[in-house]
Amino acid sequence: MPKIINSSARLRNFVKEFGEDIFSCDNAVLFCKVCGIKVSAEKKYNIQQHIARGKHIQQFNIRNQQEKPKSQVLVTDETTDVEERYIANVIIGTLEVDNPGKIFLLNSEVLEKANHSTISKLFDRSIFILWPEGVLHDNILLFNGESRKNFTTPYRINLFKNLAPGIPLPPEPIITRWSTWLNAVNYYCEHFLHIKNVILQLGSDDALAFKHAKQLVENPEIEANLIYIKSNFGFLANEITRLETSGMLLSESVCCIEKVKQQIKQASGKTGETKKLDDVLNKNSGFKILTIISNILSGQKERNFLKI
Numbered sequence: 001m002p003k004i005i006n007s008s009a010r011l012r013n014f015v016k017e018f019g020e021d022i023f024s025c026d027n028a029v030l031f032c033k034v035c036g037i038k039v040s041a042e043k044k045y046n047i048q049q050h051i052a053r054g055k056h057i058q059q060f061n062i063r064n065q066q067e068k069p070k071s072q073v074l075v076t077d078e079t080t081d082v083e084e085r086y087i088a089n090v091i092i093g094t095l096e097v098d099n100p101g102k103i104f105l106l107n108s109e110v111l112e113k114a115n116h117s118t119i120s121k122l123f124d125r126s127i128f129i130l131w132p133e134g135v136l137h138d139n140i141l142l143f144n145g146e147s148r149k150n151f152t153t154p155y156r157i158n159l160f161k162n163l164a165p166g167i168p169l170p171p172e173p174i175i176t177r178w179s180t181w182l183n184a185v186n187y188y189c190e191h192f193l194h195i196k197n198v199i200l201q202l203g204s205d206d207a208l209a210f211k212h213a214k215q216l217v218e219n220p221e222i223e224a225n226l227i228y229i230k231s232n233f234g235f236l237a238n239e240i241t242r243l244e245t246s247g248m249l250l251s252e253s254v255c256c257i258e259k260v261k262q263q264i265k266q267a268s269g270k271t272g273e274t275k276k277l278d279d280v281l282n283k284n285s286g287f288k289i290l291t292i293i294s295n296i297l298s299g300q301k302e303r304n305f306l307k308i
């Protein structure tokens with residue numbers, strides 16, 4: 001029966017063309033595996049029409065969602081036990097679209113010390129527990145080893161407290177908040193000798209950050225630079241915090257900026273040039289308007305009134 005042979009070959013071609021995961025066929029019928037129904041295959045157009053239908057697309061999406069293995073998030077959580085041993089816990093969570101994922105403890109180990117190498121090995125051992133047959137690397141979306149930073153803190157904190165009694169622990173500047181950096185400068189300037197002492201004691205620590213810190217505190221320019229920044233610009237941290245206060249009067253805010261401008265102008269040395277600050281304020285038309293409004297509100301003569 002040549003007609004059926006032709007038809008069968010044609011259907012097989014359609015299956016190949018549109019995907020074997022979507023269609024299957026026998027000698028006479030094209031079958032959509034997604035919808036679980038027979039699909040007319042008289043013309044190619046019929047198949048195109050079928051896969052463009054909302055119902056097919058919906059079923060297709062549902063199937064994909066079910067088949068897709070859930071993405072895993074691994075997080076290390078480190079702590080010390082009563083004997084001051086370092087305990088690393090690896091927590092695994094699933095990322096789900098519509099609801100909060102499940103979280104459970106995957107692995108818990110005592111580590112001799114915490115550094116990049118021991119944490120990486122812990123990570124390897126943990127994912128092997130999860131996938132003994134072969135690691136599905138693509139499913140791991142995130143490995144948060146950041147808390148490693150705090151991992152050895154009990155030891156470091158003790159050392160710090162012994163070597164620098166009565167001095168608060170170093171601040172942790174927030175990268176996007178300038179005042180926190182300036183506060184850090186003020187802190188390191190005030191306690192430089194104590195901090196230097198602690199860092200030199202921690203020199204044997206294998207964390208790369210401490211090697212860098214050691215080089216820095218031994219650089220004679222650092223202390224001089226800290227003193228320069230603190231004495232000329234240290235006040236900025238307070239002014240930034242003031243400007244962030246809600247409910248501050250407009251006149252107070254403008255006054256604060258003017259004061260900052262004046263103080264920066266007084267800063268000695270080339271770094272104290274106010275060109276950058278002037279440029280920023282000149283380009284900021286909103287600030288100009290606010291200054292004019294503030295002057296009007298405080299009863300000062302304002303020639304630029306009509307420019308608003």
Ligand SMILES: [Zn+2]
Pocket residue numbers: 032033034035036050051056
């Ligand atoms: Zn279908």
